[in-house]
Amino acid sequence: MPTTDPTALTVAGLGAAYRAGTLDPVEVTEAYLARIEPGDVYRLVSASRARRQAEASRRRFAAGVDAGPLDGVPLALKDLIDTEGDVTGAGSPPLMDGPPAERDAPVAARLDAAGAVFLGKTTMTELAFSGIGINPHTGTPGNAFDRERVPGGSSSGSAIAVATGRACAAIGSDTGGSVRIPASFNALVGLKTTDALIPCDGCVSLSTTVDTLGPIARTVEDAWILFGAMAGRRPEPLPEAPERWRLWAPPTVWFEDLDPGVERVVARAIGLLEEAGHDIDRTPLPLLAELDALYSRYGSFAAHEALARYEEMLEEHGARMDARVVTRILATRGRPATDYLRLTWARDRLRHAVWERSxxxxxxxxxxxxxxxxxxxxxxxxxxxxxxxxxxxxxxxxLGNLLGGPVVTVPAGFDPDGLPVGLSFAAAPYDDTLALSLARGAERLLGAHVSDPHASDPHEG
Known part of the structure; x- marks a missing residue:
């Protein structure tokens, strides 16, 4: 039986219902607005704008004008993306006290032009500086599968909104894993896009060197639709992956120090790929160990650049901010500028060498x-x-951020405690389409082993 709850539909499912005339964007938007309020998932709910966008979408469908697959789809935006008339807080009290944005960030403008509906701005780790998702100011949403566990960060609210039916899909940012970690922790699809492919102008920056924007969604098809709009591309179907894949699973770094439950799920998933006829090479890649050592040797891009950008704010308002964020950024003060330069040169050399080898x-x-x-x-x-x-x-x-190319995570299964485990595909820079094609193939293959993350909402009741 078809679902009667529009918030359970995917982006593609909503689009099909709109075009069949069984749902319209206004009723779907109202269904979502009835489920959300400012709190630990949404810092700000933009109900007025959402209703305006939904009404405009309804008029387009009534007139036979099709703006594309995102038309009328309710989205959540991470609270570091400017939207006209709203304060961009980035999880930080000094920024929450700032003036409203004068215009949409380019990525928001592209989504608006594609017909999307903006439900509001989601909570996040302060200044996006953690992969855990804790924020002592806005509150921290519990994981969608166990509220006593972390949501993952820094795009915590974005992932929880999608996983618990409070957004059809969401936009996050990824500087060190901030799209992929919360997506993996909540059985969602998350895409770290190729560096600089999607403009980060109009967004609160952590590191201009490795900041990226990407979608968090329930399916790979939905992530593809969002990616296309974010990148300013004409809508088109996601191409099929090659018939036989050539994948490299080097044990170096990526398969070290794994939790036993994660290790079992991933081994099973990769085994299923092999059984399907795909080639898996497990040859070590020592270059990854060199890449992994860069931040401990020189400091991270995020710490260096956040110190340069926010040092005055930390000095003036540090007492109002998350002490863990402040301490970790200020710890970079003692590093010489030569560390930053050497980090940049070493990253460029190693990145080139890895992609040449692959x-x-x-x-x-x-x-x-x-x-x-x-x-x-x-x-x-x-x-x-x-x-x-x-x-x-x-x-x-x-490592995916240091390598600069697209990385997409898909649900691979659940550990013995019922917690989600993700499997990632990392492709060369500008091979975002290939990465998503491989991810969709894996999603189809592994789907029988992964339950619907929207099937239950532990945040209700």
Missing amino acids: LAYDAFVLPSVAVPPPRLDDLIADDDAFLAANARVLRHTT
Whole structure:
């Protein structure tokens, strides 16, 4: 039987219902607005704009004008993306006290032109500087599968909104894993896009070197639709992946120090890919270990650049900010500028070498995150536990940012505690379409082993 709850439909499903005349954007938008309010998922609900956009979409459909597959689709935007008339808070009290944005960020303008409906701005780690998702100012939403566990960050609210039926899809940012970690932790699809492919102008920056914007969605097809609009492309179907894939699963870094439950799920998923006739090469790649060592040696791009951008704000308003964010950024003060330059040169050299070595492969395949989502209370109470968990959560994903190409995570299954595990495909820069094609193939293959993340909403009742 077809669902009677429009908030359970995917982007593609909503589009089909609109074009069949069984739903219209206004009733769907109202259904979503009835489910959301400002809190630990949405910092701000933009009901007036959402209703205007939905009415405009209804008029287009009535007139036979089709703006494309996002027309009338309710989205959540991470609270570091400017939307006209709204304050962009980036999870930080000093910025929440700032003036409203004068115009939409380019990515928001593109989504608006594609007919999307903006439900509001979602909560996030302060300044996007953590993969855990904790924010002491706005509150931290619980994981969609266990509210006692972290949502993943920094795009925490965006992922929880999608996983719990409070947005059809969402936009996040990814500087060290901030789209992929919360997507993986909540059984969603998340795409870290190729560096600079989607403009980050009009967004609160953590690192201009490695900041990217990307979609968080329920399916790969939905992620493809959002990616196309964000990149300013004409809508078209996602091409099929090659018949036989050539994948590299180097044990170096990506398969080290895995939680046993994660390891079992990923091994099973990769085994299913092999059984389907795809080639998996498990040859080590020492270059990844060199890349992995860069941040401990020189400091991270995010820390260097956040210090340069926010040092005055931290000095003036640090007492009002998350002490863990402030401390980690200010710790970079003692590093010389030569560390930043050497980091840049080493990253460029190693990135080139990795992609040169991988020319014979379609993509890397790897666990999205090494561990399941940690327990929230353990990390709130203990700074050392937080720092250790944050480092472990970010280790796999950060390499994707240093490599510069697209990385997409898809649900691979559940660990013995019923927590989601993600599988990622990392392709060469500008091969975003290929990465998504491979991910959709894996989604089809693994789908029988992964339940619908929207089937239950632990945030209700």
